[in-house]
Amino acid sequence: MSSAATNVIELDVRTDEMLVNMGPQHPSTHGVLRLVLRTDGEVVSEVMPHIGYLHRCAEKIGENLTPRQYIPYTDRMDYLAGMNMNVGWALTVEKLMGLEVPEKGRHLRVIISELGRIASHLVGMGAYGLDLGSFSPFLYAFREREKILDLFEEVCGARLTYSYLTVGGATADFPPGWIDKCLAFLDQFVPVIDEYHTLLTTNSIFIRRTAGIGVMPGEMAIDYGCSGPVLRGSGVNWDLRRDGEPIYTSMYEGYDWEVVCQTNGQYPSVYTAPNVPTEAVLGDCWHRFYVRMLEVVQAISLVRQGIEKYRTAEGDFGQPVKLTQKLPVGETYLETECPRGQMGFGIVSDGSAIPWRARARSSSFANLSVVPDLCQGCLIADVPAIVGSLDLVMGEIDR
Amino acid sequence: MAKLLNQCLDWIASWVGGSLPDDSLLGYVLAALIYVALLLGLVATSALIFIWLERKVSGRIQDRLGPTRVGGKFGWLQTLADGMKLLTKEDLVPGDADKMLFRLAPYISFCASLAAFIALPFAGRDFPFVAQHLNIAVFFVLAVMGLEVFGVILAGYASASKWSLFGAMREAAQVVSYEVPMGLCVVVPVMLAGSMDLVFLGDKQQGWFTNWYLFHDPFTFLVFWVYFTCGVASVNRAPFDLAEAESELVAGFHTEYSGLRWSFFFMAEYGSMLAVSILAAILFLGGWNGPIPIAGLLGLTWENGPVLGYLGNFLGMINVIAKGFLLVTVMIWVRWTLPRLRIDQVMTTCLKYCTPLAAVMFVGAALWHTTLPDRVFLGLLQAPEVNRRLTERLPDHSLDVQAIEQGTIAQGDAL
Numbered sequence: 001m002s003s004a005a006t007n008v009i010e011l012d013v014r015t016d017e018m019l020v021n022m023g024p025q026h027p028s029t030h031g032v033l034r035l036v037l038r039t040d041g042e043v044v045s046e047v048m049p050h051i052g053y054l055h056r057c058a059e060k061i062g063e064n065l066t067p068r069q070y071i072p073y074t075d076r077m078d079y080l081a082g083m084n085m086n087v088g089w090a091l092t093v094e095k096l097m098g099l100e101v102p103e104k105g106r107h108l109r110v111i112i113s114e115l116g117r118i119a120s121h122l123v124g125m126g127a128y129g130l131d132l133g134s135f136s137p138f139l140y141a142f143r144e145r146e147k148i149l150d151l152f153e154e155v156c157g158a159r160l161t162y163s164y165l166t167v168g169g170a171t172a173d174f175p176p177g178w179i180d181k182c183l184a185f186l187d188q189f190v191p192v193i194d195e196y197h198t199l200l201t202t203n204s205i206f207i208r209r210t211a212g213i214g215v216m217p218g219e220m221a222i223d224y225g226c227s228g229p230v231l232r233g234s235g236v237n238w239d240l241r242r243d244g245e246p247i248y249t250s251m252y253e254g255y256d257w258e259v260v261c262q263t264n265g266q267y268p269s270v271y272t273a274p275n276v277p278t279e280a281v282l283g284d285c286w287h288r289f290y291v292r293m294l295e296v297v298q299a300i301s302l303v304r305q306g307i308e309k310y311r312t313a314e315g316d317f318g319q320p321v322k323l324t325q326k327l328p329v330g331e332t333y334l335e336t337e338c339p340r341g342q343m344g345f346g347i348v349s350d351g352s353a354i355p356w357r358a359r360a361r362s363s364s365f366a367n368l369s370v371v372p373d374l375c376q377g378c379l380i381a382d383v384p385a386i387v388g389s390l391d392l393v394m395g396e397i398d399r
Numbered sequence: 400m401a402k403l404l405n406q407c408l409d410w411i412a413s414w415v416g417g418s419l420p421d422d423s424l425l426g427y428v429l430a431a432l433i434y435v436a437l438l439l440g441l442v443a444t445s446a447l448i449f450i451w452l453e454r455k456v457s458g459r460i461q462d463r464l465g466p467t468r469v470g471g472k473f474g475w476l477q478t479l480a481d482g483m484k485l486l487t488k489e490d491l492v493p494g495d496a497d498k499m500l501f502r503l504a505p506y507i508s509f510c511a512s513l514a515a516f517i518a519l520p521f522a523g524r525d526f527p528f529v530a531q532h533l534n535i536a537v538f539f540v541l542a543v544m545g546l547e548v549f550g551v552i553l554a555g556y557a558s559a560s561k562w563s564l565f566g567a568m569r570e571a572a573q574v575v576s577y578e579v580p581m582g583l584c585v586v587v588p589v590m591l592a593g594s595m596d597l598v599f600l601g602d603k604q605q606g607w608f609t610n611w612y613l614f615h616d617p618f619t620f621l622v623f624w625v626y627f628t629c630g631v632a633s634v635n636r637a638p639f640d641l642a643e644a645e646s647e648l649v650a651g652f653h654t655e656y657s658g659l660r661w662s663f664f665f666m667a668e669y670g671s672m673l674a675v676s677i678l679a680a681i682l683f684l685g686g687w688n689g690p691i692p693i694a695g696l697l698g699l700t701w702e703n704g705p706v707l708g709y710l711g712n713f714l715g716m717i718n719v720i721a722k723g724f725l726l727v728t729v730m731i732w733v734r735w736t737l738p739r740l741r742i743d744q745v746m747t748t749c750l751k752y753c754t755p756l757a758a759v760m761f762v763g764a765a766l767w768h769t770t771l772p773d774r775v776f777l778g779l780l781q782a783p784e785v786n787r788r789l790t791e792r793l794p795d796h797s798l799d800v801q802a803i804e805q806g807t808i809a810q811g812d813a814l
Contacts (some may be wrong), residue, residue, distance in 0.1 A: 022560045028646035041568070042742055132648045132740025133637060139461035205638055205738045380565065381741040384646050 011298035024053050026130045030385035031316035031394035035371070037383065045156035045384060047375040049368055062358025067093040067303040067347070068167050068323050070131065070358065074345075078359060078396040081339045083116035083152070084166040088336040092345040093167045095247045096332040097325070105169030106251055111182070112155070112165060114299040118189075119148040120339035121229075121292045122301075124391035128289060128290030131202055131388035132209050137148040137199045144192055147185050154178055165263035167325075168316020179307055186300055193296060201293060202274045210286040218283065224373075225366035228341025229295060230390055232261040233288035240337035249399050255305050260294040262287070271297040285389035292391070295339075308373050324353045333359075340364050340391055360399055364392045400432040414751040421712050434530035436600030445668040449727055450478040456728065486657035493559055496655065500557035505656070505663035508550025512536045512670035514543045519677050520598045522687045522715035525553040525701040525708060527598040537589055540678055541582065541724070544633065547671055548574045551635075551642055555652040565744045566651025569742050570635070570642040576749035577632035577639075583757035584626035587619055587764045588612045588682040597678075609780055613683040616771075618763035624681040625757050627726070628650035630675040632749060633669060641742050669727075676726035677719060687715025 014029035020037045022366045023029035033055035038046035058077060069091070074089040075082035087109055094101065103110070126141030149159045156164035156177055164171055186281040200206045216226070221234040231238055237242050239259040243254045258268040262282055267273070271294045282288040341363025348357035374386050409419040410697030419425070451466070454477065458465025492498055518536040520529035535540050548570055553566020559642025589595050591612055592603045604610045613623050632639035641652035655666050680686060694700065699711030740748065 018563075019644060042565070117686070129738065133640070133646055134737060136459070136461050136735050143462055178615065199736070200738070205740055208744055209738060209741060255748065301450065379741060379743065381641075381647050381712060381739075 007239035009244065022383065023050075028388065030127065030392055032398075033368070033387070033392065033394055034089075034389070035383065036382070037375075040381060042379045042381075043382060044375055044378055047372045047383065049371050049396050051368070051394070052366075055392045056399065058399040059358055059360055062355060062356065062360075063127060066324055066353045067327070068325075069173075071164070071166050072161060072163045075163055075359075076395060077256050077362075077399055078120075078340060078343065078364075079160060080393055081116050081120040082160065082162045084113050084120070084336070084338040085343065087113050088111060088162065088338060088343050089345050090167045091247055091251075091336060092332060092334040093327075093348055094332050096327060096330060096347055096349060097167075097321075098328070099168060099319065099321070102313075102317070102319060103171045104313040104315045105148055105308060105315050107306045107310040107319045108170055108174065108317050109165055110251055111153075111303050111310060112170070114302045114306065114348055115148050115151065115182070117339045118296050118303075119145050119152075119298045121296050123150075123197060124292055124339070125200070125289065125296075128388045128391070129300070131384040132206060134203075134206070135198065137196060140195060140199070141377065144189055144209070144266055149300060150301055151178070151182055151185060151209075154181070163367045166318070166321075171318075173317040174310075175194065181312070186303060189257055190300065193293070196293065197274050201290065202277075206281055207277050207286060210289060210389065211277060211284055212281050213378065213382050214389060215281050216283040216370060216374060218371070220225070220370070221283070225371045226341065226370060227363045227366065228337070228339065229260075229291040230341060230367045230370075232259065233291045233389075234283035235262050235287075237261045237280060241340055242336055244337065245334060248334065252295070252302075254309065255302055256297055257302055260291050260298055265398070267294060271301075273297065286387055288389040288391075317356070319394060326353050327355065335361065340393060340396065343396070362391070362396045363399065364394075365397045366398060400634040401409060401426040404429050406556060432520065434517075438530060441557055442513055442516060442670045442673065444611040445673050445724075446666045446723075447478045447482075449669045449672065449731075450481070451475065451666070452728065453674060453731050456731045460732070460735045472517075482662065483804060485504050485658050485662045489656070491657045493655050495559035497557040497559070498711075500553050501655075502660070504550045504554035504557060504661045505667070506550075508547050508667035509663045509670070510575070510641060511543055511546035511550065512667040512674060514810045515540045515671070515674040515678075517543075518597065519674065520601060520681065520686070521677075522712035523598045523602045524712065524715075526705075526712065528712055528716055529598060532594045532596075534594070537595045537600070537682070538586055540597075540674065541585060543746065544671060544674060545574070545578060547667060550664075550667065553651045554656065555642075557651070558655040560655050562648045562650070562654045563652050564646070566642045566648050566654070569644075569648075570676075572742060573632060573641060573749075575637075576746045577629045577753075580749055580753035580757045581652060583754065583761055584663065585678075585682060587622045587757075587761050590761070590765060591615060591768055595769055597681050599687075601681050601688065604685040604696075605688050606692055608685060608688075611683065611690070613685075616764060616767040617685065618767060622757060622760040622764065623679070625753050625760065626679060626683070627729075629749065629753060630679060631730055631733065632745065634651065634671040634675055634730070636668075636672065636730050638737040638740050639745055640734075640739060641745060644739060646671070646739075670728055672725050672727050676723040676730070679726055680722035685716050685718075686722075689714070689718045717758035 018039050020039055021034065022037055023034035024032040024344065034050040034053065036048040037044050054314050056076070060075050061073055071086055071089060074085040110232060122141040122145045126138035129135070129137035152162055152164070153159050155178065156162045156171065214235050217237045218234045221231045221236060237259055238368065240248060240251060242259055258270055260268060260271065267276070273290070273294055276290070277286070327347070329349055329351040331348045333340040333346040343363050344361030346359035346361070347355045350356040371387060371390070375383055378386065402421050405419055405421050405423050408423070408425060412419050451474070455465040461495065466474025468474060469480045483518035492501055506704035517530045518533045518539045520527045522528040551570045552567045555563040555570070588600060592600045604612060612619050614620065635642050636786060644655065648654070656664065694714045699707045700716060701708035713718055
């Protein structure tokens with residue numbers, strides 16, 4: 001399947017270009033993204049993203065609160081992966097303070113953040129189905145996501161904005177019996193993934209709509225600062241859980257896993273999934289979607305390993321940190337591998353309990369920046385397909 | 400019907416010493432009103448049921464319950480409640496809209512979809528259940544349903560919204576794509592029967608399900624699926640719902656519509672779904688002839704008198720409607736399963752795949768029909784006696800044409 005229509009210039013038919021606003025209220029812009037499309041008929045010649053509709057001064061608020069008080073605000077950045085945001089901020093503060101989380105807390109964080117990754121990728125996958133006009137996968141994805149949210153609710157009482165993982169570890173240990181429920185969920189979830197593959201990944205219409213669309217070569221992805229599944233979908237073997245800073249990679253020490261990325265034309269064979277169709281080109285929408293699906297399988301395996309390690313781990317689930325704990329003078333920045341990519345947090349401290357400057361670096365923002373390039377000359381129907389495959393969350397972009 | 404009514408009126412008039420000629424206008428008007436009421440009832444009720452069915456089926460497909468409260472346990476009256484809600488909604492016309500066309504468009508769509516039912520028979524044989532028995536019914540139904548697209552294009556143009564305009568343009572591109580293969584598919588059963596008369600077509604498939612044109616030969620079997628694909632495209636259902644493509648065009652051509660006007664588009668869509676399905680049922684699935692000829696086995700035929708004949712016809716009508724509903728359910732099932740195609744892919748599917756396929760099937764069926772004329776059920780069985788007797792009994796159309804040309808019978812009385 002070749003890419004979208006090429007720009008055909010018809011000399012005998014004079015038509016005007018049309019500027020169309022896609023968003024901020026539009027079914028497929030995932031929140032409040034506004035895209036201004038310059039179209040010639042169905043062919044899109046230019047896409048201009050406009051952002052800022054969800055700006056909530058999150059960074060400024062970080063300069064008025066102590067790091068532990070700031071945790072709930074990180075939830076609200078990437079609201080689909082609150083747990084991963086929590087852990088990103090917590091690790092940054094811990095890096096500044098030179099704090100080390102006990103063994104048990106470390107495995108707890110892995111379990112929770114990988115569950116968060118599954119939940120987030122489920123939304124990404126389901127919403128992508130919606131973008132392409134397939135309604136049912138969305139409901140199937142949410143059905144499973146609800147079960148993860150039930151698990152999260154049990155550990156922290158919240159279903160969306162958890163504030164569970166915090167500086168020093170977590171706010172509480174797993175309740176009794178939770179581990180078994182989690183394992184039971186994973187056991188029933190594994191066969192469900194095949195349903196998703198049937199409905200989307202291997203569906204012939206789905207392949208036609210995504211394979212060869214929005215192709216982004218690896219160098220381009222690096223140039224734009226893309227990260228996460230978007231980067232790995234372009235064949236760049238880079239995952240902060242392996243390639244990140246020691247304070248983050250040590251979390252995953254002792255875990256047996258592979259980065260989901262096509263190297264030498266092959267995806268890691270440890271994660272079973274349907275074969276890559278011949279139409280798919282590395283870096284297209286299909287590959288980005290596929291990487292997410294494989295990462296779900298990867299996350300399941302990581303959760304399982306985490307549970308085993310958690311059961312035998314020493315120490316406590318966390319180490320108490322005072323709410324008004326003074327921060328050491330200094331500056332620190334740390335990026336972690338969130339479901340959508342590399343989420344970075346930065347702190348500049350002047351020695352008080354409240355950071356002098358708090359900074360968040362959004363992965364979706366960099367991922368969004370490729371939209372004008374990828375959508376050049378595509379059809380209108382491809383715009384949701386391309387934007388959806390980047391799996392943007394506006395809360396994170398606007399902060 | 401009109402003549403019967405006139406005779407009744409004449410009989411009533413005779414009480415007061417008056418008389419009414421057989422071809423009085425009064426009877427025709429009354430007959431038309433009765434037909435319209437019946438067909439409107441059918442279309443509106445079916446739309447109500449389909450919307451309810453759509454919600455229930457999609458609910459079950461998506462692991463939900465669907466409506467459960469309104470009208471008892473199964474939410475029977477949910478559609479009615481929604482209809483009332485739509486009635487009470489503000490009827491909004493955008494400021495920049497072409498107001499007349501904007502108001503007109505939904506009715507055009509709805510009328511076109513409803514008008515197709517004029518020529519769709521629900522039972523055949525000696526007294527066909529059809530509002531207007533046309534000997535070119537197939538052509539009429541296709542032509543009238545093709546008009547529905549004007550409503551969509553007008554709505555898109557008149558809305559003064561860019562999204563609506565996109566929807567309208569897509570519909571225009573789509574209509575030229577699916578009409579061609581659809582026409583080719585419909586020609587196959589027409590060729591096999593040698594008539595465009597839907598009543599004749601249905602009667603021709605009398606007997607067991609082996610006589611259905613679906614099973615006539617391998618070519619007709621395939622051509623049915625091509626027809627169904629094009630049929631889904633013609634009623635703008637997923638995966639061909641490009642004109643309203645929610646995730647791309649917000650709501651496409653009916654983005655700016657609200658309230659009752661919007662619901663007219665909705666009714667038109669469901670009406671067309673039923674029309675396309677009933678047409679498929681008559682052309683390929685034996686029409687009023689069930690898989691097992693229960694009516695024939697029980698003796699509910701016109702040979703045994705009009706009462707039993709009518710009963711047989713009623714059974715046939717249930718058959719037609721059941722087949723129509725079945726096909727509509729399949730459309731609903733498809734909609735909630737598949738992603739949407741892109742506009743160029745729709746055109747590719749229809750023009751590059753469906754059209755040649757339908758053409759090849761047409762040639763194949765024609766060759767089959769000339770070389771193995773009396774074979775049914777994928778060519779495995781000898782056609783039963785009943786078929787041949789039927790063909791002899793039914794009128795020859797070439798004679799009709801001659802008679803019309805000679806002026807011995809009026810066009811409407813042919814057949």
